[in-house]
Amino acid sequence: DPSVTENDAADPYSSDPRRTGSILQQHTQKPYNAEPPSQLLVGDYITPVELFYVRNHLPVPVVDSNAYRLCISGEGISETSFTLEDLKTKFQPHTITATIQCAGNRRTELSQVAHVKGLSWQSNAIGNAVWEGVLLRDVLRYAGLNPDDPGAVEHIHFVGLDAGPDGEAYASSVPAALALPRDREVLLAYKMNGESISRDHGYPVRVVVPGVVGARSVKWLGRIVTSREECQGFWQQNDYKGFSSYTTWESADYKRVPSIEELPVQSAVCIPQDGASVALDEETVEVVGYAWSGGGHAIIRVDVSADGGKTWQEAELLDSARSTYRDWAWRRWSTDVRIPTGVSEMEICCRAVDSAYNVQPDSLNEMWNIRGLLNSAWHRIRVGVRVDDDE
Amino acid sequence: DPSVTENDAADPYSSDPRRTGSILQQHTQKPYNAEPPSQLLVGDYITPVELFYVRNHLPVPVVDSNAYRLCISGEGISETSFTLEDLKTKFQPHTITATIQCAGNRRTELSQVAHVKGLSWQSNAIGNAVWEGVLLRDVLRYAGLNPDDPGAVEHIHFVGLDAGPDGEAYASSVPAALALPRDREVLLAYKMNGESISRDHGYPVRVVVPGVVGARSVKWLGRIVTSREECQGFWQQNDYKGFSSYTTWESADYKRVPSIEELPVQSAVCIPQDGASVALDEETVEVVGYAWSGGGHAIIRVDVSADGGKTWQEAELLDSARSTYRDWAWRRWSTDVRIPTGVSEMEICCRAVDSAYNVQPDSLNEMWNIRGLLNSAWHRIRVGVRVDDDE
Numbered sequence A, B: 001d002p003s004v005t006e007n008d009a010a011d012p013y014s015s016d017p018r019r020t021g022s023i024l025q026q027h028t029q030k031p032y033n034a035e036p037p038s039q040l041l042v043g044d045y046i047t048p049v050e051l052f053y054v055r056n057h058l059p060v061p062v063v064d065s066n067a068y069r070l071c072i073s074g075e076g077i078s079e080t081s082f083t084l085e086d087l088k089t090k091f092q093p094h095t096i097t098a099t100i101q102c103a104g105n106r107r108t109e110l111s112q113v114a115h116v117k118g119l120s121w122q123s124n125a126i127g128n129a130v131w132e133g134v135l136l137r138d139v140l141r142y143a144g145l146n147p148d149d150p151g152a153v154e155h156i157h158f159v160g161l162d163a164g165p166d167g168e169a170y171a172s173s174v175p176a177a178l179a180l181p182r183d184r185e186v187l188l189a190y191k192m193n194g195e196s197i198s199r200d201h202g203y204p205v206r207v208v209v210p211g212v213v214g215a216r217s218v219k220w221l222g223r224i225v226t227s228r229e230e231c232q233g234f235w236q237q238n239d240y241k242g243f244s245s246y247t248t249w250e251s252a253d254y255k256r257v258p259s260i261e262e263l264p265v266q267s268a269v270c271i272p273q274d275g276a277s278v279a280l281d282e283e284t285v286e287v288v289g290y291a292w293s294g295g296g297h298a299i300i301r302v303d304v305s306a307d308g309g310k311t312w313q314e315a316e317l318l319d320s321a322r323s324t325y326r327d328w329a330w331r332r333w334s335t336d337v338r339i340p341t342g343v344s345e346m347e348i349c350c351r352a353v354d355s356a357y358n359v360q361p362d363s364l365n366e367m368w369n370i371r372g373l374l375n376s377a378w379h380r381i382r383v384g385v386r387v388d389d390d391e
């Protein structure tokens, strides 16, 4: 691709953005993967770009926006390409507020049950942003596909401009049933929170598939391919699949398990932090967190317990929901819980319910899987209770 | 309504269909509520009408199909009415295979945790049928509404021809977001499994809202009203809502809780029956059940345990899925489990996973609610293990 500068063979990551002074906590540098501290994550409804987790699979490409072309090809398409200016001028702009979450969010908790393979994400590989761009369906219609014809095509592939040492780009696909209907609002986004998308988040154009695992919201979008088949690349076929708790590496068969697309209902406590302590004479502690569900399902309730799940109270949902069944954004929540007397530690946990009355399961053991994906068990943290000296 | 014969004031149920010889197990006679024995429920992929649970709220109306009129009115509609012949000839017929489940299915298990209010449904208030009729969206478009305009209307009300002693008909509504999109396939059905719909199932026309709680699939459909508001009737506002496990009758506020629409992932063991016994020298026992999820989510896996959830195996999914995200039908499943030695009883349980990777929670206690609705915890049954005399 002429718009992309070739990587330095000695260090393909040498052109990655400078991240000096970043607030994010880094898991790996090459590729860069990092998440914000939990107590900052829920500071705002709209996550500022500097607090939005970064999940890169490969080096960040250097893209010249003037030379940038988005190529569209495949089943039912008249092969065509668009400049960035084309996208911005040929189509109606569209804006959504949508949460993106990594399938590996909360993996660290699963790794405490037994060893899992993958980056040790805490509970902050999630963020909520305002995305502006054009609707995928509008662009595909322009290229000859009728997005309302249910038989037109089965899968939409997205190919990034990032490429590994073998030259293979990050690529992924979404079933047409989730990508094309008007009410799914799948976006080719060029702005995040009102600014051009930053390099770490997919400059100049990324996909945003709301309600679906982050892995499908391909960054540095270079090509869209419509197809009868799923993407056959590594990340679609041999990653981002959910195995059962009793599947071992020996018995794992990636071919038999469907790709993760829509995500289940999720929530986490962000404040206080796991391991923090509170003073008994404060009597109550404010608990704050987030809740979100895939597929457009709104959050209808968050339950919080200060005694490890024996008793519960309902949290207050902050912010406001856009709709009950087409809500792509998280809800922050908060509640004051009473600090129990006579204990040196309290276990705070939360669980959310979505508009399809899906609930989070309680047991981490049952959620465990070899890849540590899809952890949506009740979130539990431990907080010390201090008896401060009054004098 | 001139097509409906007036009820006998002395016994408004005197015109109910004769049900002599029914295989169904009756919970109440007036109104009639009954479910099939679990071991017969999974005999076929398509549930025969005589094995399909009946959930009536009121007397069954006596409808003269020649005088029948379906009236359409409300927001954005030119008030109009259709005869049964109109429906069958003015619109393209449409057929779907869809499972309907009562919100109270599996209530009996919850009542074993603590008292709940409602009919004591076992795990068989669910069935899967082939429904033929016309698409709601086609009928509304004919009456002047553009079903693809997201701002056209908010809720679609369905009013039955059944009426209580106070003259109030059964009525319910569905949000437009779930009722109008093409891929939701909401049907005004006049055939069930290839025959005219029986009186107990809504003759001559019933709604089928696939993927949504049975309460919205209004039987004996007399009127459709489009509106900016939800239906304000009893069954929409003061029933079919899901409270938390810690809500009491004193704290329950129906206004603050959303109506049940899409249902969460569900499964149950049907064979063997709870309380049955097996002979140890058979070595294995075949376990058969159903699994289903709301919102069009296909079932991707069913786990079965023969030791109360300590170890699991994957069941074989029978029948075939129509699609991953627009599958309205259940999957039956089966698997052979080993009968453990040295025990007099085994606990068999099952849990399903849907295509959004929603899972069933394990704990019945946490599912408990005052109305005993929405029980989707792991299904557990106890089976005795007999050591038969060999001689």
Ligand SMILES: [Mo]
Residues within 6 Å of the ligand: A055, A101, A102, A103, A104, A214, A215
């Ligand atoms: Mo991810």
Ligand SMILES: [Mo]
Residues within 6 Å of the ligand: B055, B101, B102, B103, B104, B214, B215
């Ligand atoms: Mo129901």
